[in-house]
Amino acid sequence: MEAAYISSGTNVHKGEDARLSSFVGAIAIADLVKTTLGPKGMDKILQTLSAHDQSVSVTNDGATILRSIHVDNPAGKVLVDIAKVQDDEVGDGTTSVTVLAGELLRQAEGLIAQRIHPQTIIQGWRLARNYARASLEAHAIDNSSDADAFRSDLVKIAMTTLSSKLLTHDKQYFANLAVDAVLRVKGSGNLDYIQIMKRPGGSLRDSYLEEGFLLDKKIGVGQPKRIENAKILIANTPMDTDKIKIYGSRVRVDSVNKVAEIERAEKEKMRKKCEKIIDHGINVFINRQLIYNFPEQIFTEAGVVTIEHADFDGVERLAAVTGGELASTFDHPNLVTLGECKIIEEVMIGEDKVLRFGGCKAGEACTIVLRGASTHVLDEAERSLHDALCVLTSTVKEPRTICGGGCTEIFMAQAIDRHVEETPGKKALAMEAFARALRQLPTIVADNGGYDSAELVTQLRAAHASGKSTYGLDMYNGSIACMRKLGIVESFKSKLQVLISASEAAEMILRVDDIIQCAPRAREGGY
Numbered sequence: 001m002e003a004a005y006i007s008s009g010t011n012v013h014k015g016e017d018a019r020l021s022s023f024v025g026a027i028a029i030a031d032l033v034k035t036t037l038g039p040k041g042m043d044k045i046l047q048t049l050s051a052h053d054q055s056v057s058v059t060n061d062g063a064t065i066l067r068s069i070h071v072d073n074p075a076g077k078v079l080v081d082i083a084k085v086q087d088d089e090v091g092d093g094t095t096s097v098t099v100l101a102g103e104l105l106r107q108a109e110g111l112i113a114q115r116i117h118p119q120t121i122i123q124g125w126r127l128a129r130n131y132a133r134a135s136l137e138a139h140a141i142d143n144s145s146d147a148d149a150f151r152s153d154l155v156k157i158a159m160t161t162l163s164s165k166l167l168t169h170d171k172q173y174f175a176n177l178a179v180d181a182v183l184r185v186k187g188s189g190n191l192d193y194i195q196i197m198k199r200p201g202g203s204l205r206d207s208y209l210e211e212g213f214l215l216d217k218k219i220g221v222g223q224p225k226r227i228e229n230a231k232i233l234i235a236n237t238p239m240d241t242d243k244i245k246i247y248g249s250r251v252r253v254d255s256v257n258k259v260a261e262i263e264r265a266e267k268e269k270m271r272k273k274c275e276k277i278i279d280h281g282i283n284v285f286i287n288r289q290l291i292y293n294f295p296e297q298i299f300t301e302a303g304v305v306t307i308e309h310a311d312f313d314g315v316e317r318l319a320a321v322t323g324g325e326l327a328s329t330f331d332h333p334n335l336v337t338l339g340e341c342k343i344i345e346e347v348m349i350g351e352d353k354v355l356r357f358g359g360c361k362a363g364e365a366c367t368i369v370l371r372g373a374s375t376h377v378l379d380e381a382e383r384s385l386h387d388a389l390c391v392l393t394s395t396v397k398e399p400r401t402i403c404g405g406g407c408t409e410i411f412m413a414q415a416i417d418r419h420v421e422e423t424p425g426k427k428a429l430a431m432e433a434f435a436r437a438l439r440q441l442p443t444i445v446a447d448n449g450g451y452d453s454a455e456l457v458t459q460l461r462a463a464h465a466s467g468k469s470t471y472g473l474d475m476y477n478g479s480i481a482c483m484r485k486l487g488i489v490e491s492f493k494s495k496l497q498v499l500i501s502a503s504e505a506a507e508m509i510l511r512v513d514d515i516i517q518c519a520p521r522a523r524e525g526g527y
Contacts, residue, residue, distance in 0.1 A: 030102020
């Protein structure tokens with residue numbers, strides 16, 4: 001019937017076929033990243049196979065893995081999107097949110113087979129999610145009023161985040177590094193003030209926090225390598241007009257002298273531009289574009305230090321940390337905000353020279369210098385540290401914390417189970433399924449560590465039933481233990497976002513009863 005009014009090239013999958021296709025695609029995506037979950041999760045090698053790019057990266061970050069794969073299945077794309085949102089919103093929990101959504105759909109598959117309507121399942125899931133959220137909020141602890149206790153919480157959260165990453169063996173060191181950097185930002189949450197600079201060589205332990213801003217550029221020829229009380233003009237303007245550049249027109253001259261006159265005019269134009277810049281009362285000029293020899297010579301004679309070709313990311317961040325603004329025109333010095341810092345000097349990192357901006361106007365600016373054996377190690381270390389920084393900045397804004405190690409999933413599942421007995425109808429079956437999906441997360445974490453997951457999770461359920469609500473999985477000893485004593489703490493916001501995003505994504509996929517695939521409209525003329 002539909003074929004009569006749907007144009008050729010359009011496919012419609014209906015009912016059970018559509019639902020099965022959605023379930024299979026989403027569960028396959030969840031299974032892909034499932035083995036990376038937890039402190040003993042495995043890594044994936046991502047290899048690009050394009051003709052121009054043969055790069056390889058090794059990672060266990062869920063968002064990085066899902067970003068790099070091309071998914072045709074529409075339900076699979078929904079899971080990829082929620083992992084990206086989790087990464088942008090909190091920074092950590094990208095694997096957890098994907099796996100939980102996949103497990104919810106796996107449970108829904110069994111309920112659909114029992115002839116339970118999707119809307120009934122969704123009603124039960126929403127009730128279960130509300131009970132789980134209430135339980136999560138009841139177990140959250142806020143230490144933000146005590147500075148020392150709050151810092152201790154931040155260090156524990158960073159160590160928990162890094163325990164499943166490449167930096168796990170030096171997690172204490174890097175956790176303190178990340179907390180120091182985030183506390184310098186003073187709760188603004190602006191990660192632009194925290195720069196991460198990668199330098200191959202040495203070991204990861206050689207990484208350090210530099211109090212100031214580092215720029216990987218060099219000072220102009222014949223200019224001082226150390227400047228105190230710098231007044232900085234940051235610009236994005238061409239400084240190469242001392243050469244003749246006449247486009248789209250023809251110039252006829254009857255002698256070489258006329259060419260020389262044009263060159264002189266161009267140089268004079270450049271000289272006036274340089275004088276306008278110098279009139280701003282600056283002693284440092286930083287340009288995003290190149291600074292050619294002639295203007296550099298003018299600046300050197302005027303005692304102005306020049307730094308050229310500071311890439312866009314560099315000048316934007318530099319403007320933020322020095323308190324200046326990017327300028328492109330120089331006719332009104334009173335309208336330009338200059339950047340300030342106490343000292344600019346050349347420092348050595350390994351065998352490379354970089355510029356250090358110390359005592360910046362925005363005093364919270366800092367740079368984390370990462371050292372490592374290879375670019376692959378450095379890239380993964382940067383991803384790990386970025387996750388920790390994101391989680392810490394979100395925790396500074398929402399300071400509540402909860403226990404990790406599968407503890408939260410068990411007590412949320414138990415809270416749902418308690419309400420199942422009071423809930424009439426088929427919704428109770430959906431709530432039970434939601435609780436089972438939550439319990440799958442600690443099961444997968446234990447499996448990834450090579451332990452007997454059935455034994456550990458049943459022990460954990462018994463411990464929670466006897467009132468030990470802070471107990472979770474001790475993955476280093478293959479047993480259960482108190483997470484507060486072990487210092488395995490997670491951000492409340494991260495767990496809440498995982499719960500909400502996963503259940504909403506699973507609901508969206510469960511509602512699907514048709515998949516309509518449309519061919520692109522053919523253009524006239526056959527192209």
